[in-house]
Amino acid sequence: DGTLIAAMTNAASFVTDAALKKVLKENAGIGTEATRAGIxxxxxxxxxxxxxxxxxxxxxxxxxxxxxLPSALTSPGLTALWEQLLDEVAAGRVSLEDFMAKQNAWVVQLVCQGKSQPLAMQSPPGPPCPECGGRTVQRQGKNGVFFGCVNYPACRGIAGSCSGGPTVKMPKGLKLNLR
Structure with a gap:
């Protein structure tokens, strides 16, 4: 943990822009001493x-x-930009409403760009479906995490919980909300 906390504290060393580097140095990096361990x-x-x-x-x-993620979201420079803008808000040179409107517009733009990007995240491999033999994927239900068949709703197989619980079948009338 210590090395990562040191990297968060010294995030300025990962930024090339001199102005952003200065902001990160002035604000002691990413997060605060009180929040870094929680992050x-x-x-x-x-x-x-x-x-x-x-x-x-x-x-x-x-x-x-x-x-x-877009590189703008993974760069410590983004933290520096936000700190800089928040300093402007604190000094009264920029209104909070203007800051939030700019943030909102930027988030909308990122979401629109993200919708057109393919997402290739791997989900943890699950056991085979007890009903059809197909693949299962990890899902979050009201009672915790479980492995459900990728062929849902055609197949309602559940291959137990991720905590090693028993394999169970879904009752016929039960609906599963995957969202």
Whole structure:
């Protein structure tokens, strides 16, 4: 964790633009001393990082996500830009409404661009479907994570829970919301 926290603190070293580098140095990098450990814990809980002994490693899911995102979202320079704009808001040179309107427009633009991009993220491999023998994928249900058949709704097979629970069949009248 220490190396990643050091990288977050010294994020300026990963930025080439002199003005953005200065902003990151002035703001002590990405996050605050109080939030950095929580950020790392969240990345571990969401499966983007794994702890192996005393080291943190990115998972295939984490690497796939970074590859799928626009470079603007993965650059520490973005944090510097936001810090710079928030300083302008704090100084009264930019209104909060203008800042938020610009953020909203930018997010809409990114979403529109993202819709046209193919997404090649790998989901964790699951056991074969007990009903049709097809593939299963990890899904989140109201009772936790489970493996459901990729042929749903034609096949309603469930191959147990990711926590090693028993293999079960879905009752005929039960509907599964995949969204």
């Amino acid at each position: 790392i814990d969240t990345l571990v809980k969401r499966g983007f990082l794994v702890r192996e002994k005393k080291a943190l490693h990115s998972t295939p899911t984490g690497r796939d996500l970074i590859s799928a």
